[in-house]
Amino acid sequence: MKNILLLICCTCFILIKTQVISQHPYILLGEPTHGDGAVFDEKVKIIKQLSKDHNFKTILFEAGFYDNFKAWELYKINGDINIYNSSIFKIWSETKAFQELISYIKQNPEIKILGIDCQEGQLFEQYYLEDLKNTLSKNKINISEDELQMIDKIIINKDLENLKNDEDEKSKYNSVCQKILSAFASLQNKDYKTKVIEQSFKSSKAEVDYTLRQLNKEFFAVQNPRDLQMAENFIFLQKELKNEKLILWAANYHIANNLKDFKLTDISVDYIKNFQTQEKQLTGHNEESLEDKINQINEIKESITLGKILKDYYKDQLYALAFTSYEGNYSGFHEMATPILTPPENSLESDLFIKKSEPILINLKIYPKEEFYTSAFGYLPILMKWKNVFDGIYYIPKMYPPEIISYRENIKKTLKAEDKRKITGKLLDEKTQNPIKYGNIYFKSSNRSVVTNDNGDFSITSPLSPDYMIVSAIGYKNDSVRITGQNKITISLKSSGEKISDIDELVLKNKKALSASEILEKARDNIEKNYIQTPYNQKFYVSTERYNDKNVLKYQEQALVELFNSGGMNSSNNAEKGIFGEILQYKNSSEIPVKQNWDTGIGNLWVQINRDIILSKANVLYRSNSYDLTTKKLIEYDGKKVYKIDFVNNSPGSYSTGYGYPAPESSKGTIYIENKTFAVVRYEHCIVRKVSQNKYMKYPVQSFHKIIETYKEINGKYFLNFYKQINKSNFLNEDKIVGSNYENFYLMSEDVKTNELTEYKRPLIKLKPDFEAKTDEKFWETSNFYIEDQNFRFENCSFED
Incomplete structure (x- = not known):
C-alpha cells in the first residue's frame, strides 16, 4: 500500500508549477497559523507564478475591506507602495515575504491588493x-x-x-x-x-x-458573523471587478468548506493537553483552561466559514488550498518561536515525512484515503474527511517563523558627553518658598530646555560662555538669570498676582468675551498656524519607572530618543503614524533584565504620543462635545496671558479619552490656551477606570491615570516640551485596597531641529525591538536628564496642586 501511495504521490500529486489550481478563477490560499514563515514564502511564489503565467491580477487579504481600498487609492495617487504596510495586518506586513510581494507589485502596477475583512485599522x-x-x-x-x-x-x-x-x-x-x-x-x-x-x-x-x-x-x-461579512465583501469585490481572477490570502480555518464531520478524538485531546503544557513552559501560564480550550475547538462543528459560503456560491470555480507541515517552528504564543508537535502516525504529514517528500501539493479529489489526520488547523491533528474541507493541501516538510524586517540602522553620529558645565538648581515660590513643579528652564541662545520636577529641582548643561537662563511657570512672572560660573543655583519667582476671574465678566478690546467652547474651536482652527506642519527632528529624554506599594523600584529604563516627525503636527486616531526614530542612548537602572518586546519600557513611547493633546483626537480639544466645560479664567503663563478651562467628561470612553477596556468611569482636567494665538500650551487630564479582573489576577484592580503636558514656542511654532503620566493600580479585596502598583512615564524635550534633518526609518511603534543598547555613563553624567523624585506617589485626581 505504501509503495502504491508513493507512486500516486509521484505521478498524480503535483507541484505548484503545474496547472491544477490555475484552472479555477478564484483561489483561496490558507495557512495553519498566522506565524508560518515557510508558508508565507511559498504563497508569494504561488502568487507570482499565477500572476505571470495565468493572468491573476488581484490579491485579496484577510485584512480591512476599506483599509485596502484606501491603500490602493492612495498608492495610485502618490505611488508610495509602502502604504500597504498600514492596511495589511502586521502579522504579514512586517515580514520580508510581504515586502517581497509589494516590491513585485510595484514592478507590475497592473496588480492590486484589496481586503475583505470587516476588522479595519x-x-x-x-x-x-x-x-x-x-x-x-x-x-x-x-x-x-x-x-x-x-x-x-x-x-x-x-x-x-x-x-x-x-x-x-x-x-x-x-x-x-x-x-x-x-x-x-x-x-x-x-x-x-x-x-x-x-x-x-x-x-x-x-x-x-x-x-x-x-x-x-x-x-x-x-467567528461565524465575521466569516459571513468577509464572504459578502469577497462577493461584492468579485462582482465589481467582473471578469478578474482573484487570489485570497487568509487562514486555513477561514477558507475551509464543510466542517460538520469534525472529530475531536482522544488523539486530538492528547495533543491539546500537550499544547497546554508547551504554552505554559513558554509563557508561564495558559490563556485558557483545558476545558475551555476543548469546548472552543468543539465549536468548529458549528462553523459556517467564509470558505463554505464561497464554495456554495461559486462551486467548482473556487479552489481552496490549505498548508501544513511536519516539523519545525512557527511564530506562536506571544510571537515566540513555537515547536510543531510531531504529528501522529498515519497522518498525512507523517506519511509524507517518511517518504522524505519535498514540498508538494496534494490534490484531495484523487487522494486515496477518505478519512485521515492532518494538522492544518493550528498544527492540531484532526481526523476528518478532508476532501470535503479543502480542494488541496500543500505540504511543506519543515516550518520556520517568518523573517521579520529589521529597522536597525547604523547611526552615523556618535553621541558624546558635551564639553559644557552642568548646572543643578531649584525653583521656588518667592513668597512661600515652596518648590514650583513643572517650571520651564532654558537658555536664550538655545532650543534646549528642561522642566523642574515635583520638588522644583532641575539640571541643565550650560554654555561655556555667559548666557541668560530664562525661567517661567504657570501663575508666575517670567524671570531671567545671567549665568557665568555657577554650578548650583536657586531661583525664586514672583506670583503673577493676577486677579482676573471669570472670562464671561471680561470685555476684551470692546468685544464680548469668548465662551470656553469658542476658545477650543479657535484653538482647533489655529493648529496649522501654531504648530509646525513640516518635517522636524526632536530629541527627548524618556524614562519609565515602576514601584510597588512599599516604594521599591521594580523596573526602570531611561533613554535619549531622537524622533523624526515626517508630516509635522497633525491630529489623527493613530498619532504615532508618520513618526520614526532611534534610541541614541540607553540606560537600564534596575536589576530586571531588559525586555526587547515592543510594548515594554521605552518601547511604550508610542502609546504616550497617542495621549498628546495636539497629535491625538481622543481628547477635549477635538471631542469637546463629550465634555462639560466649566471654569474659565485668564492667568499668567510663560510671560503671556492664557485661558484656563476646566473640563469634566460627560461620556467617558476610548473615543474621548484614548483609554479603552477597562472603560473609564470618569475623566476631568484643565487645558490652557494662549489668548492671542490660541495655541494650547499646557494640558492636564485625570482618568479613573472601572474595576476589572482577568483570570490571571488574584484580585480585582482599579487604575488611575494622571497626564501633565506642556508646549514651548520656538521661532513662532509650538513643540511638545514635557509630558508626564502617572499610573496607579489598586488591588481590591472586598472593596478594600490590599496592594498598589505605581508607574511613572515621562519625556522631556532636549532639542528641536527644523532643518538639516535626520530621516529615520524605524516606526515609533517599533522603537525598541532590535535596537542597539548604547550606554555611556559619562554622557549621562553631563546630560540634561530630568531628576525624578525618589519618593514619588500618585496624587489624587485633582489639579488644585
Missing part, C-alpha cells in the same frame, strides 16, 4: 469619516453633525461601552445607521467609490453588531 480610522461625508454630500444625503459624531464614535472608533448599557443610545445609533443605509439604497447609478463606501459601512456595522453581542456575552459559534 489605521486607514479606516484616518480617512473613512471624511470619505463618508464627501460621498453623502455628493449624493445630497443630509446627515447632521451629531449623527456623524455618533458614527465617528461607534463605527470608526469602536467606543461601545455606553452603547452596550444604554438602550436609548442603541436605538438612536440603529436609527442613524438605518437612515444612512436607506439613503444609499435609494441612489441610482452609483459609481465604484460610492459602492465601496456603502459596503464599508455595512461591513463595519456588522463588526460593531457582533462585538456588542460578545460584550453582552451572547453565544455564537467561533
